[in-house]
Amino acid sequence: MFKKVVAILVVAIGISVFLVSIHEDRFDETRWQNDPFSRYKMSKDIIENGRFIGKSKAEIIQLLGQAETSTLTGKEHLVYPLGKAPSFFESKDERLVIIFQNDTVTKVIHNKD
Numbered sequence: 001m002f003k004k005v006v007a008i009l010v011v012a013i014g015i016s017v018f019l020v021s022i023h024e025d026r027f028d029e030t031r032w033q034n035d036p037f038s039r040y041k042m043s044k045d046i047i048e049n050g051r052f053i054g055k056s057k058a059e060i061i062q063l064l065g066q067a068e069t070s071t072l073t074g075k076e077h078l079v080y081p082l083g084k085a086p087s088f089f090e091s092k093d094e095r096l097v098i099i100f101q102n103d104t105v106t107k108v109i110h111n112k113d
Contacts, residue, residue: 027051033065040082040094043110052098052105060098060105068095076100082110 025031025041032039046052052060060078061067067078078098084091092112099107 029063032063036081037083039080039096040085043082043094043096046096047108047110050108052108055105057100057103057105067098072097076103079111 025038026045027042032042052063055063057076057078064078064080067080070077070079072079077100080096080098082094082096084093095111095113097109097111098105099109
């Protein structure tokens with residue numbers, strides 16, 4: 001009985017890891033610009049690997065295209081829509097917020113409205 005429970009737990013954990021990993025992709029400039037509805041899949045890679053830290057505003061615009069108009073106030077930033085990730089609950093619009101200091105990226109945030 002104990003072995004069956006352990007086996008079921010191992011399978012459940014494996015399935016969970018697989019399901020989470022299929023929604024995460026490495027950043028790809030071409031895909032970012034051509035498939036805006038899949039951008040949310042690349043956001044984790046962008047943030048966790050610090051892909052944009054240290055880049056200039058011009059470099060970010062060249063990589064990601066023009067940002068959307070932002071109503072955020074405070075530090076200099078660019079905002080890019082990520083689309084809506086699939087969810088069992090109501091999906092919310094998600095955005096990538098890139099914060100600059102002296103024209104250099106200092107922080108990237110995944111914002112869920």
